[in-house]
Amino acid sequence: MLNTINVKIDLINNESINKCCEYSKNKIELKKLLSELKIYATFQGYYKYFEDDKDKRNIYEIEITRNDKIINFTFGISIQNTKILNNNYKSGKDIKNIRNDFLYSILSCISCDYFIDNDFQSFCSDFGYNEDSIKALETHKKCIEQSKKLKKIFNENEIECLPS
Numbered sequence: 471m472l473n474t475i476n477v478k479i480d481l482i483n484n485e486s487i488n489k490c491c492e493y494s495k496n497k498i499e500l501k502k503l504l505s506e507l508k509i510y511a512t513f514q515g516y517y518k519y520f521e522d523d524k525d526k527r528n529i530y531e532i533e534i535t536r537n538d539k540i541i542n543f544t545f546g547i548s549i550q551n552t553k554i555l556n557n558n559y560k561s562g563k564d565i566k567n568i569r570n571d572f573l574y575s576i577l578s579c580i581s582c583d584y585f586i587d588n589d590f591q592s593f594c595s596d597f598g599y600n601e602d603s604i605k606a607l608e609t610h611k612k613c614i615e616q617s618k619k620l621k622k623i624f625n626e627n628e629i630e631c632l633p634s
């Protein structure tokens with residue numbers, strides 16, 4: 471089911487919440503926040519996600535809803551989890567673990583994506599990009615866009631309780 475095209479999967483369940491709480495500095499706030507969210511993943515395909523990827527991975531459209539606000543973005547799972555899902559050696563336990571880790575992976579990435587410096591030079595310095603690179607500038611623009619999306623749903627205090 472995790473790699474069936476156009477099937478929307480609800481990622482919030484007791485086990486995935488508990489997994490996230492293991493890595494949160496504020497478990498109570500995280501549980502409260504997650505009770506206000508709906509987070510879904512829809513499989514989009516199997517391809518190279520990042521420009522420099524050597525291997526393909528499963529790519530999902532992530533939808534986060536809170537009250538009347540909805541944001542969407544793409545998310546590529548790890549190469550290892552892709553191999554488990556796409557090969558015959560998967561077991562029910564493997565799929566359950568991947569599903570429960572999925573929410574953790576998304577939330578921990580969100581906590582990084584939220585705090586992107588608007589200043590391009592600072593961004594380059596922070597992430598080791600060349601300031602003369604058009605590719606770096608495009609990456610910066612995409613990161614700013616993602617950060618703006620996340621700020622529609624989360625505030626800074628809420629980001630601080632996400633798993634890291």
